[in-house]
Amino acid sequence: MHHHPSRRRFLGNMLALAGTGAVPFTLNLAAMGNAAAQNASDYKAIVCLFLAGGNDHFNTVLATDSSSWSEYQRIRTTTDSGSIALPGVGATGGVLPIVPNSPQAGRTFALHPSLGPLKELFDAGRLGVLANVGTLIQPTTLAQYKAGAVALPPRLFSHNDQQATWQSSQMESSATSGWGGRMADIMASANGSSTFTCVSNAGNALFLAGRTVRQYQISGSSAVPINRLNDSLFGLPAGSNPLRQIISGEQSDPFQKDHAAVVARAINAQATLSSAMSAVGSGVPDPTQYVNPNTGVAAVNPLAVQLQTVARLIGGRSTLGVRRQVFYVSLGSFDSHDFQRTNQADLLAKLAHAMAYFDGVMGNLQGADMRKQVTLFTASDFGRTFTSNGDGTDHGWGAHHFIMGGAVKGKDIYGSMPVTGLGHALDVGSGSLLPTTSVDQYGATLASWFGLSATQIADVFPNIGNFSNRNLGFMAG
Template sequence: MKKINASRREFLRTSALLSASSAVGATAAPFALNLLTVASAAAQTSQSGYKALVCLFMFGANDHANTVLATDSSSWSQYLSVRTTNESGSIALPAVGTAGGVLPITPDTAQPGRSFALHPAMGELKGLFDNGRAAIISNVGPLIVPTTLAQYKAASVPLPPKLFSHNDQQSLWQAYAPEGAAYGWGGRMGDLLASNNANPLFTAISASGNAVFLAGKNINQYQVSSSGAVPIGGLSGSLFGSSAAANPLKAIITSDNSNLFHKEYAAVTNRSINAQSLLSPAMAAAGASGVPNPTQYTNPNNGALTTNPLAVQLQTVARIIAGRSTLGAQRQVFFVSMGGFDTHDFQRTAQADLLAKVSHAIAYFDTVMGNLQGADLRNQVTLFTASDFGRTFTSNGDGTDHGWGSHHFIAGGAVKGRNIYGDFPVTGLKHNQDVGSGSLLPQFSVDQYGATLASWFGLNATQINDVFPNIKNFSNRNIGFMA
């Protein structure tokens, strides 16, 4: 009987992952969530004090070379020569000090002969960087072992599978394996720290649909919408024109049964109903007591004020964090995202709007965390960005193509901000990090990036080895951007 139950649990856990990613409709979503919630006590660590990690994923592969730029004269000359075309679709940005020019930043740790700037649409993020609450990690991407250009060309060391493929690299970033991976490093961190939470159900939470990043071995992600917990349709209000029909429906879908599948289905449904009953009032109270609506952001292409969907996702995260005491949460991992970064065409205008949203949303979230119900939680909440991969340094005329390494942002009060971590790559082509068309061979692995965050989050060295399978191959396990 023990063997049958183990198989049943594995079947149900896998079914949850599959059903969460299928178009089953909002009313069915809770059935895909949190089928198992108790991790092995031996693998867990007791922690005190609240902490949260927020992954902001930019789907489509953000062009890093127009996001963070080297602006010293040599670098800028190379930048203009490669990214300025003879076509109307030139993707080069205006220089510092010119109308709409890139925004200068000054890292605390100088890189001799180099100067730097951010995309013109990222004024709010420049402010966070200048104030020491944001940092940049230079040239990070999937790696299995430290790799030189010669080793890459000779394929003399193991290389990440299926490079330059959107779906596979999204999965590698989130879950160290190509598309089809079962466990993500956010979910695995949740496995190890869920015992700190009174209700492990609220350990790994997505405000952006199903994400393998949050899939654990013992916990599954809880998905929410901007309105909060997703309800099971028909259990409140009128059903088929009858206000009395909800109770019989609830009895049918939650009743116990000797059939094992029916029994587990009813248990999952009951957990979903109970979770909503806890989360909805906690979020409602948080909203009423000081999680303001985001301001509208300014579209840099036309000056129009528009609602920022990414900021709305981060508002949802903030409302859940505000309800942490009610939910009994000490450690939480969140996932938010936006798409549109696959800029093969119209990159100048498309990326400007996308990065304006990113900058506006991160700044909004920082402001809210700075005064959440009267408390400053910025030291306890860290946001970091991720994306499929970087893009080529060369232009295809009006955009860029698939690359590898990329620059990313970390924001929060615990971040050692106002710095660029790692040697910023040579600007141009045919250097020792160029694997072709200016696509960057990563300097740091995703494992090193994640392990640095995990160490701050409370995982010990043994647990980090378990969560990040390739970290043992790197001598530098902690990049140093967290206090």
């Protein structure tokens, strides 16, 4: 395939790197700081934590009542949580029991042994579970699915397509914006500048692509500067450095002029962001190392580092002049066709460690408890099959997810927890679950808390009108 670059496409890509839209980049830090300070209590942020590859929900939130556990152990012969039992824990093989506020008759539940920090958050009421959520266009029964009688999400079980559908409610080939970005389009007017409304610490994320707002991308712990911009170059003293003028100075050619303007905005944005994050400084402690449950070895948790950067940005909200922000972080390698028992145990340990760290930081961010103003939720390509392929599991559909924050009505399981086993009314094959809750309902509930009206939610989530329940009730207020 031959690609013919155009001026429009090139500038669009450069604008994404700059983190700005077509509007001029102008920042008055003092004015924005005062405005944000006056509205500090109105600040809200949503953090999407994407588990790339398709997390096995069956091995994350488990049903442990007698019939469910027996079926689980019978079918999950190589991937069950019981096989990685922790020393000295109960007969269910080390899984961690959770007791939801809303009991389900005859059912009991637990978390994977690696999720100890999340059990603590669940018991404390700051973590909820949303059961069997996935991509849907409209409510669908197994009979309708088999008959092809209703519209279905395109290319089910495909990584790229289902990631795109999860993040945008559109198929990959036609997705141009994500629902996080579309929420930001609506809420960006609350900010002094749209530049830092959408921030990704995991590369270019469709979830954050708005129709007008562009995501700002950070790599690691801060925005990446242009090297050698402020020091000596070509033997000249730093004050005479010509690089800035070369790449961002006034140009006569229209193409060069636009390019220079984009670069200048990127330079200014990086300087502003670095200043805001530096001001937060030690107010956001470094995360401790996590411990690999398979080896006992302690190591740096890259997901916790991503969330540390998010926390620093939230801490710098007054300097950045923002009252509404949407963030994206990601943890990969969940496509567990092989070595699932050990690999998922390690991944879930990273997940729990990072989420608990972030909750702790939000509980005391520069002396303020920000938990009620910041909500984190998990998402993934899809769930997995209940049957094993021998050493792992294959691509599924519906899955269970976590919502965390002080505004979350935690210690509960929302949605319909499916029967454990095969051949039931939600089994579309090999134990892959037909979702009973749609991603649109999941996102609409978060959007309502974020401040969007019913009309605005309908614009952000094109399929929400097909569902009678548009607020799942897991958020307070």
